[in-house]
Amino acid sequence: MHESMTKGRARLRTAWRRIASVQVRMLLSLGLVLGFAAVGTTAYWADTATFTTGKIEAGSLDLQLGGRHPVTDEIQWQAIGLDQPWNYSVLQLDNVSPGESVAMELHLRNVGTTPLTFTGVGTSASNDLGTHLKASTWLGAAARNDGTREAVNRKGHCDNGTEAWWAGHALSTTPAHVTPNNRAVSLVPGASIQVCILAGLAAEAPNSIQGKSTTIKVVLTGKQVGTT
Template sequence: MPRSRTRGCVSMGRHVASSGAGSASGWFGGRWFGRGRTRALLCVGVLAALGAVGTSASWTDTASLTTGPLTGGAMDLQLQTATAGVGAVGLGTNHTEAEIAAPNLTPSESKAFAFTVRNVGNADFTYGATVTQTGTWTFTAGAITVQLFSGGAPSTDTTYPVQEACAGGTPITTAVAVTSTNTVVIPTTRALVKNTNDSLCLVVAMATSADNTNQGKQGTLKLDFTANQVTS
């Protein structure tokens, strides 16, 4: 009898007529008798087993990237007068400028001084400024005033009463009295791009109203500049 096939698989037994007990699929007389469904299941099992054996290896690779040095930039507001060197170099550094001085002032007299605000850091910034009295201050309240100008050149006056001004400058604020608390002298912050300068002019005066008790008095001014990075 020829071999039978189920969906392309060789059957694993012969068709044999049987009756009575043991006629169902199974071993009988030492031979395997299976129905068509049994042979199909056996065939599927064989194919599945053969498919599981057919695996293949895959190659892999990894890579890493190391960058160059990362460094933080710096923001540095520096100050420079017309004839003196650069001051306030470095973060939070104070600077004393002896060139800005007004000895022997009398009521209504004024002295003018040019200086430059420098942005030598790695970021654009805006800045403002306040003024206050410092050191040994013996003038009466309101006796000394200051005024800042954008640009302008100090005029020279050697006659009495000395009244120097910032010729050609644009007033940033009106003259303000120097007190023991910080008084704003740049009410609107000024923008300064990195690696650029801003030319200012300062007028220091003794008010016309300064009374007689201010004779022989003394004091020192402190101008505080604050810069803030521009982030957008």
């Protein structure tokens, strides 16, 4: 009897120690969980990064025109700035007779910072000279003039051109394309080209236009590359 009671008490002590050990482990585990939770709510990583761009500046578009001075042979730039007109007095013929003509160089350059394309149309101020007022243009050609007003044998020449834009084109008050098929010509910043323009009366011009006159007007329109 005493032996059985002793064994029973021993089993109770063992069971209690096991239960106590489990409770301690549960409490320890709970404490660890709560401990990590407390740390997690008080330490968030954070960072900030900032960048600044370089200078942002609008570009410019400026198509300038110029001509070669007949005496100094230097290119003089006119129509400087935006939307500037230019009266090129070199291209004129007074007291002209049938078959006479005059040649001039038109220089164009892009002094802006933006690549551009340009097209142009030409007209005469009146139709007094009818279809007998002729004009020809060559890209890259140099202008040369022979003869005198007194001898009535003035003759213009466009030498060594790379492309014919007009060839004996009749001018009137109806606008006509300066470049073939109104094809746009490209100019990158700093680039320039020259065009030789030859204008005069056709050799078959009739007596009915004697004493009549007109002026030629060419309007060039430059646009930023990519626009329509």
